[in-house]
Amino acid sequence: xxxxxxxxxxxxxxxxxxxxxxxxxxxxxxxxxxxxxxxxxxxxxxxxxxxxxxxxxxxxxxxxxxxxxxxxxxxxxxxxxxxxxxxxxxxxxxxxxxxxxxxxxxxxxxxxxxxxxxxxxxxxxxxxxxxxxxxxxxxxxxxxxxxxxxxxxxxxxxxxxxxxxxxxxxxxxxxxxxxxxx
Amino acid sequence: xxxxxxxxxxxxxxxxxxxxxxxxxxxxxxxxxxxxxxxxxxxxxxxxxxxxxxxxxxxxxxxxxxxxxxxxxxxxxxxxxxxxxxxxxxxxxxxxxxxxxxxxxxxxxxxxxxxxxxxxxxxxxxxxxxxxxxxxxxxxxxxxxxxxxxxxxxxxxxxxxxxxxxxxxxxxxxxxxxxxxx
Numbered sequence: 001x002x003x004x005x006x007x008x009x010x011x012x013x014x015x016x017x018x019x020x021x022x023x024x025x026x027x028x029x030x031x032x033x034x035x036x037x038x039x040x041x042x043x044x045x046x047x048x049x050x051x052x053x054x055x056x057x058x059x060x061x062x063x064x065x066x067x068x069x070x071x072x073x074x075x076x077x078x079x080x081x082x083x084x085x086x087x088x089x090x091x092x093x094x095x096x097x098x099x100x101x102x103x104x105x106x107x108x109x110x111x112x113x114x115x116x117x118x119x120x121x122x123x124x125x126x127x128x129x130x131x132x133x134x135x136x137x138x139x140x141x142x143x144x145x146x147x148x149x150x151x152x153x154x155x156x157x158x159x160x161x162x163x164x165x166x167x168x169x170x171x172x173x174x175x176x177x178x179x180x181x182x
Numbered sequence: 183x184x185x186x187x188x189x190x191x192x193x194x195x196x197x198x199x200x201x202x203x204x205x206x207x208x209x210x211x212x213x214x215x216x217x218x219x220x221x222x223x224x225x226x227x228x229x230x231x232x233x234x235x236x237x238x239x240x241x242x243x244x245x246x247x248x249x250x251x252x253x254x255x256x257x258x259x260x261x262x263x264x265x266x267x268x269x270x271x272x273x274x275x276x277x278x279x280x281x282x283x284x285x286x287x288x289x290x291x292x293x294x295x296x297x298x299x300x301x302x303x304x305x306x307x308x309x310x311x312x313x314x315x316x317x318x319x320x321x322x323x324x325x326x327x328x329x330x331x332x333x334x335x336x337x338x339x340x341x342x343x344x345x346x347x348x349x350x351x352x353x354x355x356x357x358x359x360x361x362x363x364x
Contacts, residue, residue, distance in 0.1 A: 022278040032278045036298055039258075040245065040267040049262065063222065069251035073258050073270065076221075080231065080259055085222040088255065096204040096214045116218055 008054075011047050012180055018044060019160075019182075033160055033182055035131060039073065048179065049074065052129070052157050053081040055177040059154055060125055063087050067113070067130045067142055068094065074159060075129035087119045087126070089142050100149060104141035113141050120151030133158040133178055136167030143174060190236075193229050194362055200226060201342075201364075215342060215364060217313060221255065230361065231256065234311070234339050235263040237359040241336055242307050245269050249295070249312045249324055250276070256341060257311040269301045269308070271324050282331060286323035295323050302333030315340040315360055318349030325356060 018041060020034035038044055052074060065087040066075020072088060079086040092101065092112050099114040120126060128142050133156070143153045155175035161167060163181050200223060202216035220226055234256060247269040248257020254270060261268040274283065274294050281296040302308060310324050315338070325335045337357030343349065345363050 020279060025278040034278045036270060036277070036279070036301070040269060040301065040303075042244075042261070042265055042267040045258075045267060046262055046265075062224075066255075069254055069276075072251055072254040073268070076227075076255050077259050077262055079224070080228055083224055083228075085224040085227060086255070087222060088218065094251075095218070096207040096216045097202060097218070119218070119222065121222075 008051060011051055014044060015048055015159075015180060016182070033132070035070070035073075035159065048159065049077045049081065051179050052159065052177075053078050056082060056127055056155070056157065059127075061127045061154060062124050063120065063126045063151070065089050065115075065119075065126050065128050065142060065146060067128070067138055070132075071130040074131060074157075078127070078129050078157065082127070084127070087115065089113050089115055089128075089145065100145060102141040102145040102148070104137045106137065111138075113138070113145060115145050115149060117149060120146060120149040122150050124151040125154050126151040127154050128156040129158075130156075131159050133161040133167040133171075133176070134165045136165075136170030139167070140170050143171070190233060193233055196226060197230055197341075197362060198364075215314070217252070217255075217341065230341065231259045231263065233361050234341065234359075235260050238264060238309055238337070238339065241309075243309045243336060244306050245302065245308045245333070247271050247297075247301075247308050247310050247324060247328060249310070249320055252314075253312040256313060256339075260309070260311050260339065264309070266309070269297065271295050271297055271310075271327065282327060284323040284327040284330070286319045288319065293320075295320070295327060297327050297331060299331060302328060302331040304332050306333040307336050308333040309336050310338040311340075312338075313341050315343040315349040315353075315358070316347045318347075318352030321349070322352050325353070 022032040025032040061082045061084045064079035066072045068090045101114045158178045161178035204214040207214040243264045243266045246261035248254045250272045283296045340360045343360035
C-alpha cells in the first residue's frame with residue numbers, strides 16, 4: 001500500500017468514483033463493482049495500469065499470468081510494461097495443448113483452472129494478475145499451478161480487493177498488491 | 183498488408199515459426215494455431231502488438247473493442263498504444279449492467295455477444311480486435327452491435343486470418359488488417 005503518495009491517492013479516488021455499483025449481480029444481495037467505465041476511459045485505463053505496474057518494477061518479473069477472463073484485461077498491459085511475457089490461465093477445455101489443472105473450492109462445489117505444461121520455462125519469476133481479490137480461491141489455485149509447473153510466484157496484483165472476504169489469509173506468504181480496497 | 187516492409191516481414195516469419203500447431207483441436211480434423219508461445223515471449227509479444235497497432239495510427243480511434251476472451255489479450259494493449267479506451271464484448275450473462283445483444287450464426291445453431299448499452303459514448307471511433315479471423319461471424323456481430331449502440335466502426339484488426347474460411351466476405355465494407363494469413 002502507498003497511501004502516502006498523493007498522486008496515487010488521487011488516482012485511487014478517481015477510480016473509485018468511476019467504478020459502477022451494480023446491485024444483485026451475479027446473485028441477489030451482491031453489489032458488483034463494474035470496471036467497464038474505468039476501461040472505457042483512455043486516460044484512466046492508462047493510469048490504473050501504471051499504478052498496478054509500479055510496485056513490481058525492479059522485481060525481475062519474467063512472466064505475468066492472467067486469470068481468465070478479466071485477468072487478461074489487466075495482465076497483458078502489465079506484462080508489456082514490465083518487459084515480461086504473458087501466460088493465460090484458463091477455464092477447463094480452453095487451452096489447446098497439454099495442460100495441468102488445479103481444482104479449488106467454491107462456496108458450493110469446486111472449479112478448475114488450467115495452464116499449458118510448458119508455460120513456465122525455468123527460471124520463471126511470475127506475477128499473478130486479476131481484477132478482484134475476493135476469497136482468494138482462484139488466485140490461490142493459480143499460484144499452486146504455477147509452482148507445480150516450476151515457476152517462482154513473486155506475488156499477486158489486483159485492481160480491487162474486498163477485505164471482508166479475507167482473501168489475504170488464503171494467500172498467506174505471497175506478496176499481494178491491491179490498488180483499491182472496497 | 184505491408185509485404186514490402188522487410189522488418190514487418192521478418193516479424194511475420196518469426197511469429198509464424200513460434201505459433202504452435204495443435205491437431206484436432208477443438209474438433210477432429212482442425213489444426214488449431216496456438217498463440218500461447220507468442221504471448222510467452224516478451225519481445226515477440228511487444229513486437230506483435232506494435233505490428234497490430236501500426237495500421238491504425240492517425241485514425242483517431244477513441245475505443246478498442248475486444249471480443250471475449252482472446253480478443254481481450256490483444257485489445258487492451260492495442261487500446262493503450264492508440265490512446266483509446268477499451269470495451270469488452272462478452273458472452274451472454276457476463277456483463278453486469280444493462281446490455282444489448284446480437285445473435286450470429288454458427289456452423290450449427292447460433293451464438294450471442296453482448297455489450298453494455300453505454301459502451302460507445304457519442305462520438306466513438308471504434309476498432310474491433312480479435313486474435314483470429316475465421317468465418318467472420320463473431321466480428322460481424324461485434325460490428326453490428328457497435329453500430330446499433332451509435333459507435334462508428336473504423337475497422338477490424340486480427341493477429342491471424344484463415345483466408346479459406348472467407349471471413350473478409352462477411353465483413354464487406356469494413357477495413358480489415360490481419361498481420362498473418364495461415
